[in-house]
Amino acid sequence: QYADNRIHTSKYNILTFLPINLFEQFQRVANAYFFFLLILQLIPEISSLTWFTTIVPLVLVITMTAVKDATDDYFQFWLQNEKWMNVKVGDIIKLENNQFVAADLLLLSSSEPHGLCYIETAELDGETNLKVRHALSVTSELGADISRLARFDGVVVCEAPNNKLDKFVGVLSWKDSKHPLNNEKIILRGCVLRNTSWCFGMVIFAGPDTKLMQNSGKTKFKRTSIDRLMNTLVLWIFGFLVCLGIILAIGNSIWENQVGDQFRTFLFWNEGEKNFMFSGFLTFWSYIIILNTVVPISLYVSVEVIRLGHSYFINWDRKMYCSGKATPAEARTTTLNEELGQIEYIFSDKTGTLTQNIMTFKRCSINGRIYGEVHDDLDQETEITKKKEPMAFSVKSEADRTFQFFDHHLMESIKLGDPKVHEFLRLLALCHTVMSEENSAGQLIYQVQSPDEGALVTAARNFGFIFKSRTPETITIEELGTLVTYQLLAFLDFNNIRKRMSVIVRNPEGQIKLYCKGADTILFEKLHPSNGDLLSLTSDHLSEFAGEGLRTLAIAYRDLDDKYFKDWHKMLEYANTATDKRDERIAGLYEEIEKDLMLLGATAIEDKLQEGVIETITSLSLANIKIWVLTGDKQETAINIGYACNMLTDDMNDVFVIAGNTAVEVREELR
DSSP: OOOOSOOOOSSOOTTTHHHHHHHHHTTSHHHHHHHHHHHHHTOTTTOOSOTHHHHHHHHHHHHHHHHHHHHHHHHHHOOOOOSOTTOOTTOEEEEETTOBOOSEEEEEEESSGGGEEEEEOHHHHOOOSOEEEEOOHHHHTTTTOHHHHHTOOOEEEEOOOOOOTTOOOEEEEETTEEEEEOGGGEEOTTOEEESOSEEEEEEEEOGGGSHHHHTOOOOOOOOOHHHHHHHHHHHHHHHHHHHHHHHHHHHHHHHIIIIIHHHHHHTTOOSOOOOHHHHHHHHHHHHHHHTGGGSOTHHHHHHHHHHHHHHHHHHHOGGGOBTTTTBOOOOSSTTHHHHHHTOOEEEEESTTTTEEEEEEEEEEEETTEEEEOOTTOHHHHHHHHHHTOOOOOSOGGGSOTTOOOOOTHHHHHHHTTOHHHHHHHHHHHHSSOOEEEEOTTSOEEEEOSSHHHHHHHHHHHHTTEEEEEEOSSEEEEEETTEEEEEEEEEEEOOOTTTOEEEEEEEOTTSOEEEEEEEOHHHHGGGBOGGGHHHHHHHHHHHHHHHHTTOEEEEEEEEEEOHHHHHHHHHHHHHHHHOSSSHHHHHHHHHHHHSOSBEEEEEEEEEEEEOTTHHHHHHHHHHTTOEEEEEOOSOHHHHHHHHHHTTSSOTTOOOOOOOOOSSHHHHHHHHO
């Protein structure tokens, strides 16, 4: 009842290649014309040429194109042959470091503490940052004990196969207990295991049921504009040929009617009287055969040779060679040059595409005061920047040497013990998904899933609030030289709808706190009414940051009552094990507890443009290509980036903002 692990990513196979390829090739008008001509040449009454004069060039053209198509398909879709086809749903398999994951797995245990493992998801979502996956605590105890793993008899009830990469809903029933499963417990096909010696997983989906294959649509037959143009030209040429045939057939009919009888008598033909209309009909087809060279079948061969040459030009182009990775450009299909030439629209992500995806903590607003480079005092800023003397951090041995921050007022506030500043930095050190480890030299290294989080945690680290380690139940940080362990009670993860994330922790004094960071448009709606003045001031600061092209986040917290939290957590546990409307129930509980927040401030992070972005966009614009950039930034940040990368220019007089939220509103604004 379950799919096996065989997959097919090629357009053709041995059995289907001939019929599918011939069907595609005979959609070219010239090929269809010459095939029709071949049939005519097999009729003795109208054929004046032998049939092999047509079949030889036709077979030659079709064979050459078929070889080219087969080669393209092989290089474009060929995958390394892995012996994974015998893996079945329910099997428990072992993965080792740097190994490709060939089925969707439930992570059971790993070589890392607490059942953690690191995966690279570049093949799925293009993200090069490592992601963290957590095994359930009850299964992580299985470790690498083969006998215990072999006796594992848990039952998973989960959603049907689907193509949603960021979502998984299921329940593991084992040892008379039910354990909720989400995306953090699943390793998908297409991932690569990194920085983890080994892990064990149970196959949930195999073959075509995996999320990777669910996202792989059928290969479509694409025709380039050159192909369409050639078909149009051949149709016009064929029309010209038909006109010639009709004129000559009419001439033959007139001749047969007026002269033909006397001519046959003169030659002593004894065929009897011949119908001049039928003679004209046969002559029409004879001339279609005789004049077949008017239709240029060799045109397709010439174009195929040109395409092949163009594909090699791409491979040889030194300006498309990446010296950093020693990787040249590679045209995997001979029609790539034409397909690129047909592009009219480009939809581009901003972060990591236009920008470097290297985040730098630049400025922040804490309790109504801005810290960071001050842009209204140009002389002072220039002097500070020129000296390039970063402030002295409180814990030099733990500081990140690449981090630079030139405003000494923040460190002064930390040393004076400002409670709001301490709480702000404490939140940055606690509210994240970063994992820590030590390298061979004993230095603290962070594994980050998001560069934004890495920048914020590194900033807190350099200001004396150092994230040290985490377990599924605790987070340990060093606060100005003192180790403090917080009990992790709940983690409210980020998604594109919530646009925020929260952690709920219990500090050593027994207080329960909710720390939250997220988009200001969302977070400001969750604030307690007493935050009015601070909200207004912070909003102005955020607008200033966004105007400078910086990425912004709002920061807030809430003190929770012990009894209220226990009641809320019981409802969350029930919602996590529900199989019906689980996401809606959890989202409702998150909304309930993330309210009446107290605003602390905001952060501002810089993400610089990639090299060559401005020149590239200018060239694309000259080619009359329309460019759309998709971003989740504030409007001010988006406009600033638009001008920075030359998408918006000063000579654009009619730049306007569409603020409608429905199709009708947008239509009216455009009018």
